[in-house]
Amino acid sequence: MSTQVIVLNGGSSSGKSGIARCLQSILPDPWLTFGVDSLIEAMPRSSAVVIGPDGEVSAGPDFRALEDAWIQGVAAMARAGARIIVDEVFLGGAESQGRWLTALAGLHVLWVGVRCDSEVAAGREMARGDRVRGMAAKQAELVHQGVRYDLEVDTTATEAVRCARTIAAFLTTRSS
Amino acid sequence: MSTQVIVLNGGSSSGKSGIARCLQSILPDPWLTFGVDSLIEAMPRSSAVVIGPDGEVSAGPDFRALEDAWIQGVAAMARAGARIIVDEVFLGGAESQGRWLTALAGLHVLWVGVRCDSEVAAGREMARGDRVRGMAAKQAELVHQGVRYDLEVDTTATEAVRCARTIAAFLTTRSS
Amino acid sequence: MSTQVIVLNGGSSSGKSGIARCLQSILPDPWLTFGVDSLIEAMPRSSAVVIGPDGEVSAGPDFRALEDAWIQGVAAMARAGARIIVDEVFLGGAESQGRWLTALAGLHVLWVGVRCDSEVAAGREMARGDRVRGMAAKQAELVHQGVRYDLEVDTTATEAVRCARTIAAFLTTRSS
Amino acid sequence: MSTQVIVLNGGSSSGKSGIARCLQSILPDPWLTFGVDSLIEAMPRSSAVVIGPDGEVSAGPDFRALEDAWIQGVAAMARAGARIIVDEVFLGGAESQGRWLTALAGLHVLWVGVRCDSEVAAGREMARGDRVRGMAAKQAELVHQGVRYDLEVDTTATEAVRCARTIAAFLTTRSS
DSSP: OOOOEEEEEOOTTSSHHHHHHHHHHHSSSOEEEEEHHHHHHHSOTTTSOEEOTTSOEEOOHHHHHHHHHHHHHHHHHHHTTOEEEEEEOOTTTHHHHHHHHHHTTTSOEEEEEEEOOHHHHHHHHHHHOSSOTTHHHHHHHHTTTTOOOSEEEEOSSSOHHHHHHHHHHHHHHHHO | OOOOEEEEEOOTTSSHHHHHHHHHHHSSSOEEEEEHHHHHHHSOTTTSOEEOTTSOEEOOHHHHHHHHHHHHHHHHHHHTTOEEEEEEOOTTTHHHHHHHHHHTTTSOEEEEEEEOOHHHHHHHHHHHOSSOTTHHHHHHHHTTTTOOOSEEEEOSSSOHHHHHHHHHHHHHHHHO | OOOOEEEEEOOTTSSHHHHHHHHHHHSSSOEEEEEHHHHHHHSOTTTSOEEOTTSOEEOOHHHHHHHHHHHHHHHHHHHTTOEEEEEEOOTTTHHHHHHHHHHTTTSOEEEEEEEOOHHHHHHHHHHHOSSOTTHHHHHHHHTTTTOOOSEEEEOSSSOHHHHHHHHHHHHHHHHO | OOOOEEEEEOOTTSSHHHHHHHHHHHSSSOEEEEEHHHHHHHSOTTTSOEEOTTSOEEOOHHHHHHHHHHHHHHHHHHHTTOEEEEEEOOTTTHHHHHHHHHHTTTSOEEEEEEEOOHHHHHHHHHHHOSSOTTHHHHHHHHTTTTOOOSEEEEOSSSOHHHHHHHHHHHHHHHHO
8 A cells, every 4th residue: 555654853953844845845645744843833932842952852842742742633634634844853752753763654664864973964964054062963973873774865965855765666666 | 632634735835834843832731743745745756746836736636636645644653652733824715624624534633724914924935935925815715715724823913832722622512 | 315324223032133124125225224233243253243132222432433344335325326125223312323323423314212112122133033131121211322213113102114114114205 | 365255056945044053053254145036025025026927037126236335235234344245146156246245345255156966955944934936946057157156165965054163264374
């Protein structure tokens, strides 16, 4: 059966959002993209994450409860027939994946790890100019700890569009 | 029982998003805001709405199917315990409301009409500078046709924060 | 002779940028808009203003030197024939105006004060959601201290587009 | 004598803005960045460029006059003592450079060509998601025609931060 959810997990500035946009362009069917950035955008400021001066992310108890409900909602969209790309940062590693695994039970999910060399990601963070410095380096390894993937891509020396093509090819092979 | 979903419906540049942000600041509990703008942001470009030179909005068949699944998902977030503000533009009037009514069945919903004089909304559209001109005027009356509300606010001569306080007061009264 | 520079001065969230965009739409000739927001956008982060938790703005010594050169440049654009709208926040009141007066010497300038009731501006700051809270209230009176205007508008109960029409009418009268 | 202006010229999605931001972080002195994007932001919509469905850029006669005055102003900022990075797209090739050469006469300028393989730039354009498709490919070669540089960098396989370091090293060597 065809894939219903693609979960892209990677650290800040690893290139997930670019891959998601390329997938939306390349894949023949329409896919909706949701991720931690759009969740934070939906939150009241007082509940959203606080980013320390060195890029350390901390979230209050409200954040977790809101995120749990949001994950349920994203899963419900997939069950209602929308193809969904999840653009995520598993700050809790395997534990974060576990929460999604539970919510997405019964759906056909493709788990994709988006890796990027820590130093390269830090350079891209500097080039973007809209992120607190230090997040990229802090998250580069952390978010993959204990996480299991169907496929891994690495943006260190590979363009986002090419990573998206790899994922698209994998989807086609798997569903056939 | 306390309200789980607040639906704000109004035309483009009527001030819904400002009211939603003020509600998020004013209300004691955390509320998530989702709306047509965040839905369009989540879509591939080719599925999203096309806005004509005079502000006429048209959406393809993909849009409707994606929107339906998204509405189910937003309802699921509310059922999972998150308080939700929906920031919507009922281009189909009563028919649009009907789709939300079905999806939100069993939830405690507050339906709020956000009105704004057509000419004033057009002036604010000009002042924003990020919208195609003509949407505000076209939608000012259209989106309210046949829609039933628990409460209506009018931003023509009332600030967003004051409208938000009116809604917050109504919530308190209703739930007590 | 016709006006070459329109300086709009007002506190944060007083509505200057909306008036500037309406002026660009309403006035028959093309006008360029520059302001403190575009200056900060042009700066390295380390030189830009630091906004404290209560909306207190502080700027380092680099900021002042860069700003001085930028003011010279904006004046040079007007001398080179471009009509310019300056969207400014005179945190130094009369002293800030003095710096612009010197730089704009010999040009035909319209000085416009953009006033807004402090509490109303604070409400709009909340509705915008993209500003640190407290700036609007702190700046509402401060920026007008000792500043002399050709014209004042007040957005407390008057829409931006209407304020822009008042300014446009004043320009026409003055130049005839 | 030390460099006063760095002109980065390259096609859309070639990575100029990322290099500019990295330069602002890396260089010891504060540098202001201005470019065609900030110029368009300053213009009334009706004067700004029109981008066709295939990424073809066309500009009205107002655009040229406003741009000429803006170039004078940016040069004046440098003469007033600010170090300036110009983030430009020479759609007219050598003719565009000629206009800047005239305006910057007497200043110490570093001319940097920012190259990127056309297909790679088109892929990044897709990944960004905020540009009309086709601009990157159309401009990749065009903007360099007849333009003379002190230094060229190529982002096809080199990160923006590394290109910025190359430019920074060149600046140090040249001024010593």
